[in-house]
Amino acid sequence: MGSMRILALLAVLLALLIAVPPFLDLSWQNALVNVLIASLFALAFNLLAGQAGLLSFGHAAYFGIGAFAALHLMIAVEDGLAFPTPLLPLAGAAAGFLAGLVAGYFATMRSGVYFALVTLAIAELLHSLAPHLAGTFGGEAGISSMRMPWQGIVFGSMLEVYYLTLGWVMLCGLGLWAYTRTPFGRLTLALRDNEQRVLFLGYDAHRAKVVVFAISAMASGVAGSLLAISNETANYSLFATDVSAQVVLQTFVGGSTVFFGPVIGATLFTLFSFLISDLTRSWVFYQGLIFVLVMLFAPTGIGGILYELVRHRRQLDWSRLAWPALQSILGGLLLAGGIVYLTETAAVLFGQDYAMRRSGAAGALPPYELFGIGWEPAGVLTWLLPAVLLLGGGGLLVAGRRQIDGVRGRRSAPAADAAPLGGTP
Amino acid sequence: MHRLAFLAAASAVALAAPAQAEPLKIGIIESLSGAQTSTGRLYANAVEYGVDQINKAGGFNGEPVQVTEYDNAGGAPEAADKFRQAVADGVDIIFQGASSAIAGQLTEDVRKHNIRNAGHEVMFINLGGEAMELTGEKCQFYHFRFTTTAPMRVNALVNAMKADGDLGTKVYSINQNYSWGQDMQKAVEAAADTGGYEVVGEVLHDVNKIQDFAPFVARIKAAAPDTVFTGNWSNDLLLLMKATGDAGLDVTFATAFLDQPGNIANAGKTAIGHYIANNYDNAASDGKFAEDYKAATGHYPIFVEGHSAFALAQLKQALDTLDFGGGEIDVTKIALALEDSTYDSPVGPSSVRKADHQTIRPVVVSKVVENPKYPADDTDMGFQTVKVVPGEDAIYPVQDSCQMKRPGE
Numbered sequence: 035m036g037s038m039r040i041l042a043l044l045a046v047l048l049a050l051l052i053a054v055p056p057f058l059d060l061s062w063q064n065a066l067v068n069v070l071i072a073s074l075f076a077l078a079f080n081l082l083a084g085q086a087g088l089l090s091f092g093h094a095a096y097f098g099i100g101a102f103a104a105l106h107l108m109i110a111v112e113d114g115l116a117f118p119t120p121l122l123p124l125a126g127a128a129a130g131f132l133a134g135l136v137a138g139y140f141a142t143m144r145s146g147v148y149f150a151l152v153t154l155a156i157a158e159l160l161h162s163l164a165p166h167l168a169g170t171f172g173g174e175a176g177i178s179s180m181r182m183p184w185q186g187i188v189f190g191s192m193l194e195v196y197y198l199t200l201g202w203v204m205l206c207g208l209g210l211w212a213y214t215r216t217p218f219g220r221l222t223l224a225l226r227d228n229e230q231r232v233l234f235l236g237y238d239a240h241r242a243k244v245v246v247f248a249i250s251a252m253a254s255g256v257a258g259s260l261l262a263i264s265n266e267t268a269n270y271s272l273f274a275t276d277v278s279a280q281v282v283l284q285t286f287v288g289g290s291t292v293f294f295g296p297v298i299g300a301t302l303f304t305l306f307s308f309l310i311s312d313l314t315r316s317w318v319f320y321q322g323l324i325f326v327l328v329m330l331f332a333p334t335g336i337g338g339i340l341y342e343l344v345r346h347r348r349q350l351d352w353s354r355l356a357w358p359a360l361q362s363i364l365g366g367l368l369l370a371g372g373i374v375y376l377t378e379t380a381a382v383l384f385g386q387d388y389a390m391r392r393s394g395a396a397g398a399l400p401p402y403e404l405f406g407i408g409w410e411p412a413g414v415l416t417w418l419l420p421a422v423l424l425l426g427g428g429g430l431l432v433a434g435r436r437q438i439d440g441v442r443g444r445r446s447a448p449a450a451d452a453a454p455l456g457g458t459p
Numbered sequence: 460m461h462r463l464a465f466l467a468a469a470s471a472v473a474l475a476a477p478a479q480a481e482p483l484k485i486g487i488i489e490s491l492s493g494a495q496t497s498t499g500r501l502y503a504n505a506v507e508y509g510v511d512q513i514n515k516a517g518g519f520n521g522e523p524v525q526v527t528e529y530d531n532a533g534g535a536p537e538a539a540d541k542f543r544q545a546v547a548d549g550v551d552i553i554f555q556g557a558s559s560a561i562a563g564q565l566t567e568d569v570r571k572h573n574i575r576n577a578g579h580e581v582m583f584i585n586l587g588g589e590a591m592e593l594t595g596e597k598c599q600f601y602h603f604r605f606t607t608t609a610p611m612r613v614n615a616l617v618n619a620m621k622a623d624g625d626l627g628t629k630v631y632s633i634n635q636n637y638s639w640g641q642d643m644q645k646a647v648e649a650a651a652d653t654g655g656y657e658v659v660g661e662v663l664h665d666v667n668k669i670q671d672f673a674p675f676v677a678r679i680k681a682a683a684p685d686t687v688f689t690g691n692w693s694n695d696l697l698l699l700m701k702a703t704g705d706a707g708l709d710v711t712f713a714t715a716f717l718d719q720p721g722n723i724a725n726a727g728k729t730a731i732g733h734y735i736a737n738n739y740d741n742a743a744s745d746g747k748f749a750e751d752y753k754a755a756t757g758h759y760p761i762f763v764e765g766h767s768a769f770a771l772a773q774l775k776q777a778l779d780t781l782d783f784g785g786g787e788i789d790v791t792k793i794a795l796a797l798e799d800s801t802y803d804s805p806v807g808p809s810s811v812r813k814a815d816h817q818t819i820r821p822v823v824v825s826k827v828v829e830n831p832k833y834p835a836d837d838t839d840m841g842f843q844t845v846k847v848v849p850g851e852d853a854i855y856p857v858q859d860s861c862q863m864k865r866p867g868e
Binding site: 059060061064068162165166173174175176178180190192261265266267268269271272274276311312315317318386389390391393394 | 491492500504527528529530532534535536539540543544546547548559560563564567568571574575590592636637638665666668756757758
């Protein structure tokens with residue numbers, strides 16, 4: 035796919051992102067702000083993980099540092115410092131960059147597992163230190179401030195925050211993309227593929243890695259500062275491991291081998307938590323299940339699959355693939371339905387409310403309601419339905435996959451790391 | 460909550476010209492997934508119970524009160540996110556309890572929201588955030604604290620244990636090193652004169668990270684106190700008590716969270732004879748509320764459920780004085796009515812102190828005994844009431860740092 039076409043696609047997406055939000059309600063605007071922030075964070079993380087091949091387990095550190103830096107600047111603005119509100123993320127960028135330089139200098143001395151552990155340790159260090167440094171991090175309650183008006187813009191409404199976020203995410207996202215196309219960006223890839231060769235070419239690999247680390251930390255800092263602007267507070271929980279883990283999940287589900295893959299993962303997971311987290315308490319389980327399934331059956335992530343499809347669109351026999359693909363999708367949906375049904379049934383049957391009703395019914399199994407329908411716990415239908423869903427869905431999926439493999443002539447999938455960064459010149 | 464259905468309903472309401480009576484909307488922003496789920500769930504249960512009671516009596520403003528649960532996953536940033544979601548859903552009153560840090564986040568969010576959206580205020584009823592700053596530096600008109608704080612618990616413990624002759628003259632303070640533990644330590648120091656004791660040692664330790672309390676127990680032993688005050692909760696309390704038991708040290712513990720579900724079962728006989736000060740205990744009441752609660756939910760109220768349900772009952776009293784005639788709900792008026800309300804809870808009256816919106820409330824001091832009226836954790840142990848300290852005796856002065864701006868000022 036030519037880079038012009040990618041740019042055209044991005045332009046359409048940008049137009050939608052600018053035009054649609056005013057018509058959305060407050061909760062969707064807020065969800066989109068979160069999507070944008072998560073996307074930028076995942077892109078920044080992937081610069082290190084996907085492109086430089088350095089898997090960091092502690093990127094929450096730079097995200098959090100960016101948030102606190104922006105917040106301290108916001109407090110100064112609140113106290114009368116003349117600084118334009120839209121430029122607040124610069125504080126996050128600067129703090130993230132500096133922290134990245136220092137942390138990166140030590141972390142990149144090692145690679146692989148040892149690198150991951152050093153980054154994890156640095157994030158944990160901040161996480162346990164922050165609550166005790168009340169002056170900088172505000173104890174466990176954190177620090178808070180308020181967005182100040184600038185040039186007639188009040189920054190009170192979610193929509194204003196959204197556009198501010200959109201601007202910065204676009205700027206940084208495109209900046210990161212442009213970076214991959216510079217000679218140094220190419221060197222980053224070379225560091226991942228063959229560090230020895232980089233050394234022989236006369237480059238200082240350690241210095242290069244530090245710079246990549248710092249740039250990744252800088253963009254993470256911007257993402258963190260955008261969160262600080264949106265939330266107007268930050269506390270030490272930003273340094274927690276689950277923040278670091280979340281970005282890893284999002285990036286790998288989205289696809290770390292394709293430049294914009296992490297955006298897919300970030301969007302998916304953020305919207306998933308927005309739409310599902312208040313519907314069911316099992317949402318974290320589903321999220322984990324999605325991650326495991328993607329890693330097992332599509333290690334290149336969703337972005338990787340899409341990229342493969344687009345790349346081979348002319349070689350693929352779409353008319354013969356359409357039916358088995360549809361069949362597989364249907365099978366997948368049935369399977370998902372079966373899993374959701376069983377999970378939610380288990381949640382009801384082992385839940386507190388049901389235990390109470392059981393004690394009220396003298397140990398018998400009273401009927402319960404799920405998905406707006408009444409069920410009998412010992413009823414045939416109650417257990418026949420998930421069995422049919424699981425077996426039928428599984429059968430359809432396996433059959434569909436077999437047909438797809440038949441059509442594609444059992445051609446082995448191209449090696450994952452051969453896929454370039456969306457748009458070869 | 461089906462968002463699509465909600466959107467459809469919202470647009471239908473917007474299109475239909477004469478709107479129906481506006482229901483009062485309550486949002487529970489609680490830790491419903493993650494490490495603090497068990498506590499978060501209890502707060503949510505109690506709020507749901509309280510709302511059911513309001514609705515059984517006819518709801519408010521001609522409509523049943525609506526209640527929605529939002530999962531903050533135990534984190535302040537997620538809570539901020541869910542607060543915005545709640546605002547988008549039109550929530551009027553927010554309830555939360557399972558963390559001071561999250562309470563701090565929410566009270567700030569509420570304050571900013573109300574500055575920016577005058578006429579569409581939201582109020583926050585804090586059921587469990589005990590950090591002093593919530594009614595100090597961060598105090599504000601739309602935040603109400605319906606629980607005790609460290610000085611109230613310590614004052615009540617000192618008061619009751621002294622009367623019981625169990626306090627002694629040497630006291631040790633061991634607490635977690637964050638705002639709550641620091642507040643406890645300060646409260647123990649401050650009560651030394653009235654309690655007639657000397658603080659023979661103080662220690663602040665890491666929160667929920669210590670696996671072996673033996674070194675701390677050795678320090679306690681060296682100081683030879685009569686009573687050890689601790690605000691520790693979860694593992695920090697359990698492991699501390701076990702280590703003390705293993706060392707064969709004979710001290711009385713004065714605690715704040717010994718009634719957390721599972722503590723008594725885990726601590727076993729080591730727990731016997733130790734004290735706790737909390738908002739409510741079934742044994743301290745006539746038992747009517749406990750039975751009602753059990754009839755509705757299947758179990759006696761435990762841990763934070765009792766006092767959280769009372770907060771709703773007090774809110775109900777405030778709502779009963781108001782009539783918006785089915786029209787728009789004015790949260791400021793609800794807040795003003797709540798300020799004036801006094802609720803006769805099963806353990807005594809509770810009222811709101813206008814200067815900082817801390818409730819003046821009774822504190823129950825109990826002792827762990829064998830074969831109590833209400834056994835804890837399916838054991839043969841439980842709490843026996845030593846004394847119910849009335850609100851006036853447990854309360855502390857308003858903090859100087861509280862500069863509350865009242866509506867219209």
